[in-house]
Amino acid sequence: MNKLAPQGLKKKKRGMKVPYLGRISLFWCDDCNVPLLDDNHCDICKKKGHKLPVSPPGDIRPAFADDYITLWKCVDKQYGEGVGETLLPTSKIVLISRIGGLDRTEEVIVDGKILGILQFNILLNDFEFLPKLEGGILIYKIQEALTLSPKKHINLNNDGIPFVLNGKSILVPGVESFSEDINKGDHCLIIAKDNQSGKSQCIAIGLARDSSSNFHEMFKNKYGELAKNKTYIKQPPIIEIKHIEIDINQKKYNSDDDFEQINKSILISLKNAYKANYQYLQRRIKKSLKFIRKTIADIKKPVAVAYSGGKDSLGVLLLVWKVLGPNFKIFFADTGLELPEVLDNVQQIAKDLKMESNLIIESANDIFWKLIESFGPPGRDYRFCCHSLKAQNIMKIINTIYDGEKVLVFLGARQYESLNRMRSKLVYVNSFIPLQIAATPIKSWNALTLWLYILFEPVKDFESENLLEVSITPLYYEGHERLGCYLCPASNLSNFKLLKTSHPKLYERWFSFLDTYAQKHNLPKEWVQYGLWRFKQYTPQWKNFADSLNLSIDYNSPDSSAPLSLNIAKGFSQNIDADFSIKGKFSHTLKIDDFLRFLPALTNDFHWDEFNGIIEINSKFKNIPYALKIFIDGSFNLNSKEKEFDFYKLTELLTGTVSRSLYCNSCKTCINVCTQNAIRLEMGKILIDNDKCINCYDCITHCPFFQLAKKALKT
Numbered sequence: 001m002n003k004l005a006p007q008g009l010k011k012k013k014r015g016m017k018v019p020y021l022g023r024i025s026l027f028w029c030d031d032c033n034v035p036l037l038d039d040n041h042c043d044i045c046k047k048k049g050h051k052l053p054v055s056p057p058g059d060i061r062p063a064f065a066d067d068y069i070t071l072w073k074c075v076d077k078q079y080g081e082g083v084g085e086t087l088l089p090t091s092k093i094v095l096i097s098r099i100g101g102l103d104r105t106e107e108v109i110v111d112g113k114i115l116g117i118l119q120f121n122i123l124l125n126d127f128e129f130l131p132k133l134e135g136g137i138l139i140y141k142i143q144e145a146l147t148l149s150p151k152k153h154i155n156l157n158n159d160g161i162p163f164v165l166n167g168k169s170i171l172v173p174g175v176e177s178f179s180e181d182i183n184k185g186d187h188c189l190i191i192a193k194d195n196q197s198g199k200s201q202c203i204a205i206g207l208a209r210d211s212s213s214n215f216h217e218m219f220k221n222k223y224g225e226l227a228k229n230k231t232y233i234k235q236p237p238i239i240e241i242k243h244i245e246i247d248i249n250q251k252k253y254n255s256d257d258d259f260e261q262i263n264k265s266i267l268i269s270l271k272n273a274y275k276a277n278y279q280y281l282q283r284r285i286k287k288s289l290k291f292i293r294k295t296i297a298d299i300k301k302p303v304a305v306a307y308s309g310g311k312d313s314l315g316v317l318l319l320v321w322k323v324l325g326p327n328f329k330i331f332f333a334d335t336g337l338e339l340p341e342v343l344d345n346v347q348q349i350a351k352d353l354k355m356e357s358n359l360i361i362e363s364a365n366d367i368f369w370k371l372i373e374s375f376g377p378p379g380r381d382y383r384f385c386c387h388s389l390k391a392q393n394i395m396k397i398i399n400t401i402y403d404g405e406k407v408l409v410f411l412g413a414r415q416y417e418s419l420n421r422m423r424s425k426l427v428y429v430n431s432f433i434p435l436q437i438a439a440t441p442i443k444s445w446n447a448l449t450l451w452l453y454i455l456f457e458p459v460k461d462f463e464s465e466n467l468l469e470v471s472i473t474p475l476y477y478e479g480h481e482r483l484g485c486y487l488c489p490a491s492n493l494s495n496f497k498l499l500k501t502s503h504p505k506l507y508e509r510w511f512s513f514l515d516t517y518a519q520k521h522n523l524p525k526e527w528v529q530y531g532l533w534r535f536k537q538y539t540p541q542w543k544n545f546a547d548s549l550n551l552s553i554d555y556n557s558p559d560s561s562a563p564l565s566l567n568i569a570k571g572f573s574q575n576i577d578a579d580f581s582i583k584g585k586f587s588h589t590l591k592i593d594d595f596l597r598f599l600p601a602l603t604n605d606f607h608w609d610e611f612n613g614i615i616e617i618n619s620k621f622k623n624i625p626y627a628l629k630i631f632i633d634g635s636f637n638l639n640s641k642e643k644e645f646d647f648y649k650l651t652e653l654l655t656g657t658v659s660r661s662l663y664c665n666s667c668k669t670c671i672n673v674c675t676q677n678a679i680r681l682e683m684g685k686i687l688i689d690n691d692k693c694i695n696c697y698d699c700i701t702h703c704p705f706f707q708l709a710k711k712a713l714k715t
């Protein structure tokens with residue numbers, strides 16, 4: 001049992017595994033009803049808080065207007081008109097903690113309790129609220145207080161109560177009655193009458209096995225399971241939820257018309273969290289400022305901040321501003337896929353900080369739309385676009401402004417966002433942007449720390465000390481939980497649903513492309529509908545989902561741009577001559593002229609036998625000799641006398657070379673990564689200079705098509 005679970009609750013089952021991205025630190029001051037970012041004390045009442053058992057990764061953030069409205073709407077739809085706003089009034093701070101799931105899935109924290117989970121159901125194309133026990137208890141009390149007719153209720157009889165309190169399922173013999181609105185999969189309130197007090201209360205949450213109409217059938221047969229017991233009160237008497245008052249007379253908003261007022265009211269509530277965490281926040285700021293000062297002193301290079309229009313880079317921008325005032329550059333790499341509000345915000349921020357002349361924007365314009373003609377849509381496991389659009393823009397800026405000198409660039413990367421960011425160093429060089437020395441001063445901040453900082457920490461004019469107004473893009477308040485490219489494959493389907501209404505023209509352009517691509521490649525409509533285009537290779541979760549819909553996605557098509565695949569005709573084996581060998585065949589015949597252009601990056605020791613259509617290579621890899629014959633039909637034979645020879649890696653690099661020769665679209669990534677200046681683009685073709693090339697293979701492994709090559713190797 002989870003020791004941190006509130007008393008009386010039993011955690012029945014472990015959730016989906018989510019990688020550890022950092023310490024999860026969330027406490028609550030019940031007296032002031034505010035979250036605390038560490039357990040020292042609340043800066044308002046000076047009392048200690050209690051820890052909340054938030055699920056990983058623990059990147060807790062405040063809910064804004066659109067979050068509240070979304071919650072109100074789906075709680076009302078499920079449990080009755082007015083329940084949502086009474087449960088989650090704007091006078092209370094609501095926190096959101098993203099957890100693992102197929103699409104947007106978040107724990108909802110109010111009054112120091114995790115009341116439930118907000119989840120986007122991709123089959124329904126809508127949000128649903130899955131109450132936890134405490135959420136269910138409160139929802140039932142609110143339903144009673146508002147004198148609503150029963151919704152999603154299963155009422156137990158006296159015989160059923162002990163079974164449910166023991167964690168057993170809700171079966172026909174233990175049920176007195178139920179409401180008529182239950183659908184299969186609903187989270188139902190399991191209600192019991194307390195014989196002593198005569199009051200009814202929610203004692204468990206049940207997952208409906210069927211619909212109300214079919215429950216009647218079960219009752220006729222006197223047999224059947226109405227609901228699975230998800231979570232229940234372990235020890236009667238029924239738990240009391242302290243510190244939570246239900247106020248049914250509080251101000252109610254019209255969620256469509258009162259958006260501004262709702263957000264204003266939320267920010268007023270949130271300001272208390274800033275006050276309660278003031279000292280903690282000052283410690284975090286001080287530490288980050290110290291890091292910035294030290295890094296600037298150590299690196300001794302021109303300084304810039306890579307601003308994206310998002311909250312993370314805004315936090316870093318304001319920190320660097322505290323250290324340097326306006327004496328640094330702001331880089332903005334416009335991918336050509338930014339929302340207009342983001343572009344406005346970039347200009348506005350520069351104005352707010354009086355740094356217009358220090359803002360440097362490099363735009364990729366329409367490059368993405370050209371790239372996808374040959375790359376197809378990007379995927380979570382195939383993000384060629386970031387390298388081509390972002391990294392190259394930053395390289396262009398640095399090359400233009402600093403003439404090839406290295407630049408210290410502060411980034412808003414935070415470890416709670418991904419495993420890669422968690423693992424990266426505080427100061428590092430990304431091989432795609434070799435001229436950028438990246439430094440990450442807020443790496444260990446969680447989203448709540450960051451929001452309290454950018455929303456409430458005063459920003460003073462460096463000279464006059466007057467307070468400055470700093471603009472935050474309103475998109476965050478409107479439900480855009482992540483900014484950046486609007487069609488990023490990392491987006492959830494809930495993001496695309498929002499995009500459809502918030503920016504219909506942008507949505508239309510992208511989904512027209514996907515529809516056309518799907519038709520051309522004989523892909524089913526579900527490939528677009530359920531966002532399966534966002535993966536080249538499914539994670540187990542998505543594979544299960546595709547299987548559950550009986551979808552088999554076959555990317556192969558007669559199109560010449562079909563993905564490369566490789567059959568290892570004869571695996572790693574020892575032959576008569578005591579050589580070790582691999583024999584394989586690519587799905588495509590070689591475009592020999594193109595292949596020969598790229599081959600020098602793999603090796604210079606080759607001979608092209610035009611008469612027989614064979615390339616013969618006798619070379620060394622990792623100091624071990626090997627012999628490789630590649631035939632024009634795409635088959636090859638790789639031999640080495642040494643068992644230690646790295647067959648896998650060399651085959652991977654060979655596949656990468658074939659991949660480049662088939663698909664290269666002159667994106668220039670390889671030109672940027674080559675430290676020897678051995679690559680140039682002439683008449684739209686990549687050329688490698690044998691004399692300069694040192695066979696480091698960086699251009700092969702950094703080519704966006706190398707990812708395809710790796711996949712080809714796995715097939």
Ligand code: SF4
Nearest residue numbers: 674693694696697699
């Ligand atoms: S990156 Fe440059 S030096 Fe390295 S293999 Fe490619 S061309 Fe050669």
Ligand code: SF4
Nearest residue numbers: 664666667668670703
């Ligand atoms: S070979 Fe170079 S230019 Fe061509 S796609 Fe790969 S990285 Fe881009």
